[in-house]
Amino acid sequence: MKHHNSRHLPQSSPSDHPSFASDHGSAMKEIARGQSLVTQLRAIVLPALQADQRCELVAQMFQNILDCSSKAITELQLQHQSDDDALVDDKKRVRRISSDDCTKEEGATANPRHQHKRRRSDDLVSLETPVPHYDGRQWRKYGQKHINKAKHPRSYYRCTYSKEQGCKATKTVQQQDESTGTDNPVMYTVVYHGQHTCKDNNGVDSGTDESETNTQSSSDRRSSISITSTDPCDHQISLGDNKLIGKSADLVTKSLYEPLNMNPFAPLDLDCWELDALLRFQLEPDN
DNA sequence: CTCATTTGACCTCC
């Protein structure tokens, strides 16, 4: 594996399919860019609002913004997929099918522990962020590895609900080597693998296929902000990190596509809740 | 006691 900073999409790259690139690529790119910027903004705002009771409201509004753009991206992806089905002679795809179905499956069934395979590069998404843990998801660390020629170790996380709900989403977090200067904020390369098929603590279905009515009351909702790290190299922005927060506002993400909230059919039943909360806070602006 | 993290071993892929 070489470098995670290149842009990735869960499906094959738009650049592989000129028709798609011309029809949908720029639109998806712009939507995804907006999504990524919103995610970055959320990562900056939410830590600063931790002690504020509006935190939950703000978090939910961010979530809804991301849901909207996710829907748009998914629509474009679905259109693209129908075109993509015809293009099955992709070399990587052929290689993946042959190695997965034939060569390795026998060994995997013979010994369950031999199931872990090196990840494929076609379902990963990378981004650079100063706040690798405030991504709206809950993660459990399952490994850490020193990477060759890297100053900092790479941490491996999987979805907290991987066992309970079989969610296969994982991510790796690695501090960038060049972010050691005093003026530059510490930056991390976060690489997401797979998509969430679980429901997070908000009761929001984060999978791609399930659509289930969310009847959970607002009082039952809990924040699902990921605060998972105890890793000494994985710094988090705290309320006191104002310098970092200020500088982070200028950061431009390099991700094309934010996988965290790629739930195209998540029920957006929060409008009433939002309006109610907004009215409440307008009446009580300093609470 | 429970659960998350750490860490060395082991695995697959290149």
Next chain:
DNA sequence: GGAGGTCAAATGAG
């Protein structure tokens, strides 16, 4: 064979 990814026992925190 080296590098990257995952497992699982050990460890520690709450």
